[in-house]
Amino acid sequence: MHTASNVISPQAQKWAQSLVSRIGAKIPPVAAPRSRNVLLVHLDGVPKALLDEAIVAGRMPFVGRLVRSGAFHLDDAFWGAPTSTPFFQAGLLYGLQHPNLPGYSWFDRELGRKVQMNTPSDALAVDVRLRGLGRMSLLDGGGHTYFSLFQAGAANRLCMSTLGSYKLMARSFSSEMEGLLPARTRSAWDFLRSFGMESWLAAREVLAWSAALRDWRHEASFLLSRILLQRLGWSFAFTKSLVDLVRGVPFIYLVYGNYDEVAHRRGPRSALALEELYRVDHTLARLYAVARAAPTPYDVVLVSDHGHVESLPLEQRQGRRLEAVLLEGPPATLSADVTRGLLDGRAPLPSVLPAREPFTPVVIEAGNFAHVYLSGEPAPMEARELLARHGDVLARATRNRDIGMVAVRRGAHAVVIVGEGVYGPDDLERAPLDSEFSRRAVADFLLGLPRMATAGDLVLFGQPVRRGATVGFAWEFGSHGGLTRTEANSLVCWPADARLDLGGLGHCSRLHERLAEAYLDPAPRRVVL
Numbered sequence: 001m002h003t004a005s006n007v008i009s010p011q012a013q014k015w016a017q018s019l020v021s022r023i024g025a026k027i028p029p030v031a032a033p034r035s036r037n038v039l040l041v042h043l044d045g046v047p048k049a050l051l052d053e054a055i056v057a058g059r060m061p062f063v064g065r066l067v068r069s070g071a072f073h074l075d076d077a078f079w080g081a082p083t084s085t086p087f088f089q090a091g092l093l094y095g096l097q098h099p100n101l102p103g104y105s106w107f108d109r110e111l112g113r114k115v116q117m118n119t120p121s122d123a124l125a126v127d128v129r130l131r132g133l134g135r136m137s138l139l140d141g142g143g144h145t146y147f148s149l150f151q152a153g154a155a156n157r158l159c160m161s162t163l164g165s166y167k168l169m170a171r172s173f174s175s176e177m178e179g180l181l182p183a184r185t186r187s188a189w190d191f192l193r194s195f196g197m198e199s200w201l202a203a204r205e206v207l208a209w210s211a212a213l214r215d216w217r218h219e220a221s222f223l224l225s226r227i228l229l230q231r232l233g234w235s236f237a238f239t240k241s242l243v244d245l246v247r248g249v250p251f252i253y254l255v256y257g258n259y260d261e262v263a264h265r266r267g268p269r270s271a272l273a274l275e276e277l278y279r280v281d282h283t284l285a286r287l288y289a290v291a292r293a294a295p296t297p298y299d300v301v302l303v304s305d306h307g308h309v310e311s312l313p314l315e316q317r318q319g320r321r322l323e324a325v326l327l328e329g330p331p332a333t334l335s336a337d338v339t340r341g342l343l344d345g346r347a348p349l350p351s352v353l354p355a356r357e358p359f360t361p362v363v364i365e366a367g368n369f370a371h372v373y374l375s376g377e378p379a380p381m382e383a384r385e386l387l388a389r390h391g392d393v394l395a396r397a398t399r400n401r402d403i404g405m406v407a408v409r410r411g412a413h414a415v416v417i418v419g420e421g422v423y424g425p426d427d428l429e430r431a432p433l434d435s436e437f438s439r440r441a442v443a444d445f446l447l448g449l450p451r452m453a454t455a456g457d458l459v460l461f462g463q464p465v466r467r468g469a470t471v472g473f474a475w476e477f478g479s480h481g482g483l484t485r486t487e488a489n490s491l492v493c494w495p496a497d498a499r500l501d502l503g504g505l506g507h508c509s510r511l512h513e514r515l516a517e518a519y520l521d522p523a524p525r526r527v528v529l
Helices: 010-026 047-057 061-068 086-094 122-133 167-177 188-213 219-245 257-264 273-293 316-317 322-329 336-343 385-401 426-430 439-451 507-519
Strands: 037-043 074-078 105-109 113-116 145-147 251-256 298-303 311-312 362-365 371-372 403-410 415-420 422-424 458-462 463-465 468-472 489-496
Touching: 010 219, 010 273, 037 273, 037 507, 047 061, 047 074, 047 273, 061 074, 061 273, 061 489, 074 273, 086 122, 086 507, 105 362, 105 371, 113 122, 145 219, 145 362, 188 219, 219 251, 219 257, 219 273, 251 273, 257 273, 257 426, 273 298, 311 316, 316 322, 316 468, 322 362, 322 385, 322 458, 336 415, 336 422, 385 415, 385 458, 403 439, 415 426, 415 439, 422 426, 426 439, 426 489, 458 468
Parallel strands: 037 251, 037 298, 145 251, 311 468
Antiparallel strands: 074 489, 105 113, 298 489, 362 371, 371 458, 403 415, 403 458, 415 422, 463 468
16 A cells, blocks of 8 residues: 655655644644545646646656656546536536536526626626535535635635625635634745745736737736735635645645636746646645645545647637627628538528517637627527528638637537538547547537537637647637647546545546545435436
């Protein structure tokens, strides 16, 4: 059996034991301890291939020791599509196979407006909706979460959805501050000096980037993210996790979002993004040392939700945003082959249809994919009605060189338009998909689209332009949520001596089931939603 001594130096073990004693002397343990506890660290946006490269290059020495020692298994993972954090967290925390979450932002037909998951009130509304489905969460029964989108029954209040209620935050302030002083890992002066220097460097980098690009959009919010979330916020979450480990909080879900945040703004393989990835290795070493030295030792599990591809903004390439590309310009005609494929032997609808309620089309640029809403009706449009009412929009989308695929609903199913052909999930093998696309991810998305009423009437995916890079519809330089092999290339890493097997899973809801069986008491009955 592999032990902590395989990967933790004697100095680190001594440091962890001292910290555990200091925290334990000041902070009482949880009221109802369990025999098995877990720390789940979510490496947001990190594809397994990139982690493998970092290990081989020696840039993540601690994670490398975990894997090379045999103490941990490291495996590829596919969690389903879309390859986005809300979809993953709904599956992970609640076990939902079809959570009706089409990305990070969308036009919510039920609410009648755009929602975005970095808006606390929107995250709260979605969390309430998910909670109302009646599923048990991994965090029920005293779990804690840090930087997740959803509270999902957690006993603490440090996630996006709880930021939507000032009352909740105010009531929980004293408990959230508990344990920070005994858990500090460096002096206040050392922290302030480091924080000041990093803030100065971040400001210089933002100024240089904006000047070179001649574009300032998102840069003010990105600078605030670098200073407040990636430095102050992460330091707080890390320190509170140390306290939780000593107290025996049964399930700790810690989201490391720094790499993902920087990858969106600077690209997934930019020096700044890779620096954030390598930086977490030292933190993981400390968390693991304390997890093993805690009064009740923890299993530590690492997981990522999706990968990142380089994104080349369509606006840079064509001089127009996607909305103008789709909705403006001379009339366009859909090819006869695509029309026949969408009708699928059915008669076309009459050229004159009853009028719908007035609705201004909404185009959600969600990274390297986009949702296009052409009606405000509760139910999405089906292919025959799209042909009758919005054939010109379909034609512009399918004939644009920077749009690689267009997904629509056809009857009770979904299909994707690639080139001059229409393909369902069962005949993708003959589709002329670019090699960058994951056929598995495309098929999974098509199978789920009929049950995803929040998704657009059209769902567009950017055309790959080279290996690891696609056209993006949003103004960002790293994207996910799409269906490329890189975006679908997630990872899971778990202890070899734990009584669980996380290999070979085909959906994030399966990950929920395995973790629930191992760490919830009692384990929930499986219900597919």
